[in-house]
Amino acid sequence: MKKMFGVIGDPIAHSMSPAMHNDLFGFYGIDAVYLPFHVSKENLEAAIKGLKALGVSGFNVTIPHKTDIMAYLDQIDPLAEAIGAVNTVKNEHGILTGYNTDGPGFVKGLASMDADLDSRPALIIGAGGASRAIYFSMAQAGIQRIDLYNRTAGKAEELVSSCPFKVQSKVLDRETAEKSLHEYQLIIQTTSIGMSPDLGGLPLSPENISRGAIVSDIIYNPLQTKFLGEASKKEAKIQNGVGMFVLQGALAFEKWTGIFPDTERMRANVLRNLGG
Incomplete structure (x- = not known):
């Protein structure tokens, strides 16, 4: 069964994460898809419940939800707790754990x-x-x-x-x-x-x-x-800032799959999307 991953935010259409992660899933032969989800602040709690109910394996969190999402998670990594922000969530047997891979x-x-x-x-x-x-x-x-x-x-x-x-x-x-x-x-x-x-x-x-x-x-x-x-x-x-974006994504990918990915491949993908 194909695994589902994604990113939530508002706005979200500009995100380069789907292109970056979907390329990695293909490269490593992982049967999975990464989708962008537009989630407004007032719908955040319902969205998290929905993602959990659907069995989404993991997702990233971007503006403006990195702090508010913490109230709806089952566990939070100590560094993310100290920072007061989560940008990566892993769903393991129905338990949502929040991490911060930005820093x-x-x-x-x-x-x-x-x-x-x-x-x-x-x-x-x-x-x-x-x-x-x-x-x-x-x-x-x-x-x-x-x-x-x-x-x-x-x-x-x-x-x-x-x-x-x-x-x-x-x-x-x-x-x-x-x-x-x-x-x-x-x-x-x-x-x-x-x-x-x-x-x-x-x-x-x-x-x-x-x-x-x-x-x-x-x-x-x-x-x-x-x-x-x-x-x-x-x-x-x-x-x-390309390095930080790539490496926060690489650490998220590793948490979800156990694989630390090819960051040069990720960097090249991001630069193509930026037109650089």
């Missing part, structure tokens, strides 16, 4: 660029949901110093104070963050600034980025934001 996927992508991440002082720009997943996952992975800059300092301070993992952190104002950028060997941009169509936006002045620093922007449309372009001019190593 671990991001960290796995960073590790492919530098195995010695824990000694690199890091700065995260932004304090939203993506920042929280990345910050907690980096702290859990043992990165020793992670500072934050956010336009609203209180939100960044709340993020730091709520982290259950041991890590050294300071919340910086804009002026301090820009002046001290040269101190950071790992700079992660998690806001929507620079995303299409606002291609000219910069979250911080990149003037003081150090040569050889790793600079990551989780945006993948465009594939190179202005911030990454400026970092490249400073001879930094740059990474766009």
Whole structure:
């Protein structure tokens, strides 16, 4: 019997997950299909009950449901519980378990660029949901110093104070963050600034980025934001958001099937869909 997987969100038509996962099912000879499900906030509880009743084997969760869905799951992985967001659900014998593969996927992508991440002082720009997943996952992975800059300092301070993992952190104002950028060997941009169509936006002045620093922007449309372009001019190593998207999907696929998939194949599929 063909297994069913999917992704729920609102909107959902733009999702590249169906193309990515259906290609993997074909590649690995798995009799399964991955479908997009448009689910509004008011229908979330009914949708989860319906997916469970239909025996859907697993599904991804995207905006705006990553937090609200937690109330309707049977079990939640400790990291997802700490982050306060779920993006992957596995159905095992009728038990729905929620995971967060966004943060671990991001960290796995960073590790492919530098195995010695824990000694690199890091700065995260932004304090939203993506920042929280990345910050907690980096702290859990043992990165020793992670500072934050956010336009609203209180939100960044709340993020730091709520982290259950041991890590050294300071919340910086804009002026301090820009002046001290040269101190950071790992700079992660998690806001929507620079995303299409606002291609000219910069979250911080990149003037003081150090040569050889790793600079990551989780945006993948465009594939190179202005911030990454400026970092490249400073001879930094740059990474766009394709890696995080691919690796969160790879970790979800592994949870569902037991197979860690070919991420280069996944990356090529995503880039084809982006036209890049």
